[in-house]
Amino acid sequence: MAKKMVGKKCPKFKGECTSGLTLSNEDFDSCNLVIYFYPKDSTPGCTAEGQEFRDNYKSFKKLNTQILGVSRDSVKSHENFKLKQSFPFELLSDPDEKMCKAFDVMKMKSMYGREYMGVDRCTFLINHDGKIVKEWRSVKVKGHVDEVLSAVKDL
Numbered sequence: 001m002a003k004k005m006v007g008k009k010c011p012k013f014k015g016e017c018t019s020g021l022t023l024s025n026e027d028f029d030s031c032n033l034v035i036y037f038y039p040k041d042s043t044p045g046c047t048a049e050g051q052e053f054r055d056n057y058k059s060f061k062k063l064n065t066q067i068l069g070v071s072r073d074s075v076k077s078h079e080n081f082k083l084k085q086s087f088p089f090e091l092l093s094d095p096d097e098k099m100c101k102a103f104d105v106m107k108m109k110s111m112y113g114r115e116y117m118g119v120d121r122c123t124f125l126i127n128h129d130g131k132i133v134k135e136w137r138s139v140k141v142k143g144h145v146d147e148v149l150s151a152v153k154d155l
Contacts, residue, residue, distance in 0.1 A: 003104045005135050010035075010126045011102035016075050017090040018082045023068065025130065032065040032155060034148055036123040036139075037105045041073045041081035041091075045121070045141050050085055052145035057088045063152050064128070070094050071119060125151055 010033070014024035036053065038046040053060075053067050060067055067089040073081075078091035092099065100106050100119055109118040121141075125134040125148065134151045136144065 005132045008132055010130050010132055013099045015092045015094055015099060017092045018078050019090060021090060028066055032128055032152060033126040034065060034067045035070060037070045037119050038121055039119045040071060041077045049141045050087055054087050056145050056149055059149055065152050068092055070099055123148055127155055
């Protein structure tokens with residue numbers, strides 16, 4: 001069972017991102033931040049989720065909210081994914097799972113009868129004070145971004 005994060009300060013993070021950037025908490029001090037964790041670049045569900053964030057990006061920006069996607073894939077993989085999908089936001093590479101573990105998004109998964117630890121699709125909304133105000137665990141992609149945008153509007 002994942003630990004509840006709502007009401008807590010956003011865990012400190014720093015990592016290599018697309019666009020040659022290294023981003024950390026401090027880069028988002030003056031805005032709200034949506035961090036979404038996803039299993040793997042260029043897979044159907046992860047592509048659909050990223051596209052929905054992309055298609056609603058201007059609405060988030062108008063509400064002083066940045067978006068950051070996170071997976072264990074390499075920066076090079078992220079760059080290809082971002083370019084192919086025209087994502088206007090950065091993707092952070094977390095190959096050592098430091099950020100995944102800080103947000104408690106690793107869980108036991110099963111595919112073809114084989115069990116393995118993988119990234120649970122999760123989203124966190126952090127307000128401009130650095131506090132987690134909403135979390136979504138084991139996200140189903142359809143309609144999810146609309147829910148997140150609605151939560152941002154309620155801030």
